Amino acid sequence: MKFGVVVFPGSNCDHDCYYVLNDVMKVKTDYIWHKQDEISGYDCIVLPGGFSYGDYLRTGAIARFSPVMKSLIEYAEKGGLVIGICNGFQILLESGLLPGAMLRNESLSFVCRDVRLNVENSRVPFTSCCKKGEILEIPVAHGEGNYYADEKTIKMLEDGGRVVFRYCGRDGKASKEANPNGSINDIAGICNEKGNVLGMMPHPERCSEKILGSADGKKIFNSIISHLTR
Amino acid sequence: MFLAKVYVTLKKSVLDPQGVTVKHALDSLGYRQVNDVRLGKYMEIKINSDDRQKAEVLLKEMCGKLLINPVIEEFRYDLEQK
Numbered sequence: 506m507k508f509g510v511v512v513f514p515g516s517n518c519d520h521d522c523y524y525v526l527n528d529v530m531k532v533k534t535d536y537i538w539h540k541q542d543e544i545s546g547y548d549c550i551v552l553p554g555g556f557s558y559g560d561y562l563r564t565g566a567i568a569r570f571s572p573v574m575k576s577l578i579e580y581a582e583k584g585g586l587v588i589g590i591c592n593g594f595q596i597l598l599e600s601g602l603l604p605g606a607m608l609r610n611e612s613l614s615f616v617c618r619d620v621r622l623n624v625e626n627s628r629v630p631f632t633s634c635c636k637k638g639e640i641l642e643i644p645v646a647h648g649e650g651n652y653y654a655d656e657k658t659i660k661m662l663e664d665g666g667r668v669v670f671r672y673c674g675r676d677g678k679a680s681k682e683a684n685p686n687g688s689i690n691d692i693a694g695i696c697n698e699k700g701n702v703l704g705m706m707p708h709p710e711r712c713s714e715k716i717l718g719s720a721d722g723k724k725i726f727n728s729i730i731s732h733l734t735r
Numbered sequence: 736m737f738l739a740k741v742y743v744t745l746k747k748s749v750l751d752p753q754g755v756t757v758k759h760a761l762d763s764l765g766y767r768q769v770n771d772v773r774l775g776k777y778m779e780i781k782i783n784s785d786d787r788q789k790a791e792v793l794l795k796e797m798c799g800k801l802l803i804n805p806v807i808e809e810f811r812y813d814l815e816q817k
Contacts, residue, residue, distance in 0.1 A: 562801070567801075570801070598806075599804070604806075606807045608749065608752070608807060611750075611752050613752055613753060651752070653749060687752070
C-alpha cells in the first residue's frame, strides 16, 4: 500500500500529512512534486493544505493547472482515492473533480479553531471506520472555506448523500454558531458521485495523536487504510 | 497589440461578504444613500494581436479556462487597440 502527498509551491501541510501517514499510520508514503506529470503505483493521493501559488487569482486556481493535475484527474476518474484537505479541497473544486466553489468566510476573518463534524456518510472509503452520526473534533484553519454551489447542485449533493461532513454542535446538530465560515447547509466536506474523491476543509492531519488534543483525525486515515486492506 | 481591461465580479446570486461589510462601513459614515456595494477584481491583459476578433476569442477562452470561476463569478471587458 502506498500513499502520495502532492507538493505544490506554497503547500504547508504536506509534511504533517506525510508524518501522519508514514510515522503514525506506518504506511509507505511519497512526496509527489507538482511538476511530476505521471503518477502511478499509488493507492491514495493526498492534496494537502496550504497556500498553493500564494492563493493568487483564486484559491487553488493556479495549482489546478500544475503538470501533476492531468494525471491526478485521470487517476481519480479511474476510481483512485483522492483526499483534498483545505487548500486541497479548493484545488479539487477548481479542477472540477468536485462541484461548487469557495467564497471568503462570511466573517471575512481567517478562522483557526477546533470544530465538530457530524459524519453524515460513513459508506465512503474515507469514513469507513466511522459510524453515521458520529461527531469528530478536528481543527479548521482557512480564510476561504465558505462553500458555495447553486441550488441545483446543493440538492444533488444532499439527495445523493454526498455531504460527508457537516459542522455541528456538541449535540450533533448543525447550527450557525457551529459553522466557522458560513458555508451553505453547514457543509464541511463533500465527495464525488462514485465516492472516491473527498474534499474537506478541516485538517485531520493536525489531530491524529492524543498529544495534539484530539486523535479524531486518525479515524479518517484509519478508514482509508482499512478500506484499502479489505 | 490590444489592451484588455477585464472586470470580474461575483454573480448577483452570490452573497458578497466583503461588499456587505464595506456597505456597513459606508452606512456608519452616514452615507445612507448607498443601496448596495459589490467588490470585484480588475485585470489588464496585453494581447499580441492586430486582429480584434482573434484577440476577443483568446480573451474569452482565457477567462473561461483560468481568469474567472464561472460557478461564482462573471466578467465583462473593454478591448482597446494600442
